[in-house]
Amino acid sequence: MSGSPADERRPVSESTLDRPVVAVVLAGGVGSRLYPASRGDRPKQFLPLGTDSDESLLSRTVARLDFADEVLVSTRPAFADEVPEHAPDTEVVVEPAGKDTGPALLYATWEARRRVTGDADTAADPVVVCLPSDHHVPDAEAFAAAMSRGARVAADTGALVAFGVEPTRPDTGYGYIEPGAQHGGYADLAAFHEKPDAETAREYLAAGYRWNAGIFAWTPAALFAAAHDTPLAPLADALEAGEPKRGFDAVEPISIDYAVMERADEAAVVPVDFVWDDLGSWDALERVLGGDAHGNTLDSDALALDASGNVVVSDDKHVSVVGVDDLCVVAYDDRVLVVPKAEAQRVREVVARLKGDGSF
Amino acid sequence: MSGSPADERRPVSESTLDRPVVAVVLAGGVGSRLYPASRGDRPKQFLPLGTDSDESLLSRTVARLDFADEVLVSTRPAFADEVPEHAPDTEVVVEPAGKDTGPALLYATWEARRRVTGDADTAADPVVVCLPSDHHVPDAEAFAAAMSRGARVAADTGALVAFGVEPTRPDTGYGYIEPGAQHGGYADLAAFHEKPDAETAREYLAAGYRWNAGIFAWTPAALFAAAHDTPLAPLADALEAGEPKRGFDAVEPISIDYAVMERADEAAVVPVDFVWDDLGSWDALERVLGGDAHGNTLDSDALALDASGNVVVSDDKHVSVVGVDDLCVVAYDDRVLVVPKAEAQRVREVVARLKGDGSF
Numbered sequence: 001m002s003g004s005p006a007d008e009r010r011p012v013s014e015s016t017l018d019r020p021v022v023a024v025v026l027a028g029g030v031g032s033r034l035y036p037a038s039r040g041d042r043p044k045q046f047l048p049l050g051t052d053s054d055e056s057l058l059s060r061t062v063a064r065l066d067f068a069d070e071v072l073v074s075t076r077p078a079f080a081d082e083v084p085e086h087a088p089d090t091e092v093v094v095e096p097a098g099k100d101t102g103p104a105l106l107y108a109t110w111e112a113r114r115r116v117t118g119d120a121d122t123a124a125d126p127v128v129v130c131l132p133s134d135h136h137v138p139d140a141e142a143f144a145a146a147m148s149r150g151a152r153v154a155a156d157t158g159a160l161v162a163f164g165v166e167p168t169r170p171d172t173g174y175g176y177i178e179p180g181a182q183h184g185g186y187a188d189l190a191a192f193h194e195k196p197d198a199e200t201a202r203e204y205l206a207a208g209y210r211w212n213a214g215i216f217a218w219t220p221a222a223l224f225a226a227a228h229d230t231p232l233a234p235l236a237d238a239l240e241a242g243e244p245k246r247g248f249d250a251v252e253p254i255s256i257d258y259a260v261m262e263r264a265d266e267a268a269v270v271p272v273d274f275v276w277d278d279l280g281s282w283d284a285l286e287r288v289l290g291g292d293a294h295g296n297t298l299d300s301d302a303l304a305l306d307a308s309g310n311v312v313v314s315d316d317k318h319v320s321v322v323g324v325d326d327l328c329v330v331a332y333d334d335r336v337l338v339v340p341k342a343e344a345q346r347v348r349e350v351v352a353r354l355k356g357d358g359s360f
Numbered sequence: 361m362s363g364s365p366a367d368e369r370r371p372v373s374e375s376t377l378d379r380p381v382v383a384v385v386l387a388g389g390v391g392s393r394l395y396p397a398s399r400g401d402r403p404k405q406f407l408p409l410g411t412d413s414d415e416s417l418l419s420r421t422v423a424r425l426d427f428a429d430e431v432l433v434s435t436r437p438a439f440a441d442e443v444p445e446h447a448p449d450t451e452v453v454v455e456p457a458g459k460d461t462g463p464a465l466l467y468a469t470w471e472a473r474r475r476v477t478g479d480a481d482t483a484a485d486p487v488v489v490c491l492p493s494d495h496h497v498p499d500a501e502a503f504a505a506a507m508s509r510g511a512r513v514a515a516d517t518g519a520l521v522a523f524g525v526e527p528t529r530p531d532t533g534y535g536y537i538e539p540g541a542q543h544g545g546y547a548d549l550a551a552f553h554e555k556p557d558a559e560t561a562r563e564y565l566a567a568g569y570r571w572n573a574g575i576f577a578w579t580p581a582a583l584f585a586a587a588h589d590t591p592l593a594p595l596a597d598a599l600e601a602g603e604p605k606r607g608f609d610a611v612e613p614i615s616i617d618y619a620v621m622e623r624a625d626e627a628a629v630v631p632v633d634f635v636w637d638d639l640g641s642w643d644a645l646e647r648v649l650g651g652d653a654h655g656n657t658l659d660s661d662a663l664a665l666d667a668s669g670n671v672v673v674s675d676d677k678h679v680s681v682v683g684v685d686d687l688c689v690v691a692y693d694d695r696v697l698v699v700p701k702a703e704a705q706r707v708r709e710v711v712a713r714l715k716g717d718g719s720f
Contacts, residue, residue, distance in 0.1 A: 322703060
């Protein structure tokens with residue numbers, strides 16, 4: 001009798017990888033829930049958020065990629081010129097069109113292979129580690145070790161690898177990964193779960209599910225094999241024919257999770273336990289920066305009188321909060337936002353309105 | 361038997377005043393509770409508050425002074441150069457030092473007499489109507505009629521005249537005037553009362569007390585006669601000797617209410633019923649401008665989502681309020697303020713802190 005699919009997989013080796021690791025940094029998004037710091041022409045990854053320094057999120061992301069032999073930053077045309085300011089020693093891959101993470105990562109993976117192999121030597125097919133450019137990961141060493149481990153799992157098993165962050169709370173703002181059968185250093189990926197309600201989030205935590213950090217590792221061969229059965233097929237075909245433009249015209253916008261990861265036969269989850277936050281909305285700053293004695297998170301010139309639990313952020317403005325609790329108050333340029341911390345996700349609604357009248 | 365002091369007064373005549381009326385506009389204050397619109401170098405009276413137009417409060421104040429034969433604007437040295445921009449056809453009186461309304465009004469009254477009589481002809485002693493530069497009075501016609509009536513009371517009775525606004529609510533932000541014996545068109549001034557608590561304010565309303573609008577009328581002779589018995593005596597003496605500088609050096613800061621009005625033997629109150637608001641703090645804008653369908657008062661480029669009862673004011677900024685109620689959100693220059701409407705008076709505390717570190 002043959003064993004289960006998991007048993008058929010090769011154990012993860014301990015030796016040095018015999019192929020290059022390429023880190024692909026996705027820097028084409030805007031991070032609109034961080035309006036008004038983020039704007040249509042000033043994406044979140046270019047901002048120095050969640051830090052006392054003035055280093056942008058992209059800059060800090062690139063600084064923790066020493067595990068990789070090469071770094072590609074994938075972005076949209078409008079942001080391409082500014083990427084080198086934040087990531088000076090990297091290659092920039094410009095997405096022919098903004099079609100969400102599915103097309104972007106397939107294209108960047110194709111570019112990674114092309115640049116490493118020169119279109120020819122598939123023996124040297126790299127392992128590609130794809131990661132967002134705008135997340136908060138303070139422990140670069142733990143991060144790098146986890147990435148190397150994931151790269152090895154991808155190389156040794158041929159699976160599409162997701163990284164599952166150990167949850168520290170039943171967060172309703174993150175997607176969850178349900179692990180299946182355990183192997184040495186990784187597990188089968190049983191299922192992805194959308195952002196849950198509070199009750200479900202507690203169940204997920206109790207069941208050992210992990211946060212989906214949006215970080216993936218795979219070989220180009222594995223990703224292309226999987227993509228041909230998915231909505232990414234038109235792009236996969238076109239890329240293999242060397243025609244990215246045609247592929248982007250043909251493919252619909254879709255996330256990598258929906259397009260590939262959720263339906264992949266060979267998907268794995270590598271558990272990681274570094275501190276991680278997606279800095280998705282203004283309330284995240286309290287977690288990342290920590291509050292003062294009154295629970296206020298004041299990362300700028302600010303004055304709080306009889307006020308607690310507020311998050312106050314600005315470019316160079318002086319913000320006074322008096323007698324208010326648990327608000328986010330954000331001031332950048334000529335824009336100001338006031339929203340309760342508990343409703344910080346609703347900044348989406350503001351941005352939708354602003355986009356409607358062309359002022360985002 | 362002689363009658364009561366009130367009976368001894370002459371009835372107010374209906375004929376034309378036989379002396380000039382000089383309006384003195386007090387424009388030396390800052391209006392710091394309207395921070396950050398008001399700043400140390402940009403007082404409230406220079407701002408276009410409580411209006412859809414871009415006319416400043418001072419400009420609108422001066423525009424309703426047609427009842428006067430001459431207008432003097434009294435201000436501090438730092439503001440003197442800008443006064444003509446808001447009040448082009450007026451004389452500017454520069455207070456030698458900022459010592460509150462008592463010294464300022466005694467000095468301006470002295471200047472008014474000097475300019476009208478040329479230091480000589482006391483027969484032509486004017487009636488001086490003193491009024492703040494930063495209040496909201498939409499009905500200029502009713503205002504002018506009331507001022508003329510008060511000027512006549514001051515001329516005919518020789519009393520120091522306060523104007524008592526008919527209260528429309530038990531406001532705890534205003535001082536109250538208690539009228540005494542009624543005469544034709546005015547009453548004796550029985551007492552001034554400080555800003556009351558809510559319970560007391562209701563009692564005042566029931567008892568027929570009136571708001572102290574900070575508007576006064578008197579003849580120079582009457583004011584100087586009264587001032588000689590008060591803390592203003594050193595200034596009164598010095599002014600009569602033609603030495604204002606010496607007088608300002610000698611006098612202590614004190615309000616006209618404390619210094620003179622509260623202790624005057626001959627003080628009257630003229631009841632007026634025009635719409636009046638002192639625009640003292642940000643919550644006043646709701647009263648003056650009126651809220652929209654959600655009770656929001658948005659006098660600027662603003663976006664309110666699921667938010668009600670807020671007052672949002674800015675110079676030219678775009679302010680978004682989401683899911684918050686009954687807040688004042690104010691953004692001017694590089695300053696932002698967030699405070700509940702009900703605590704709008706506490707902006708004083710912010711300003712005190714800012715003054716402490718020299719950033720008001």
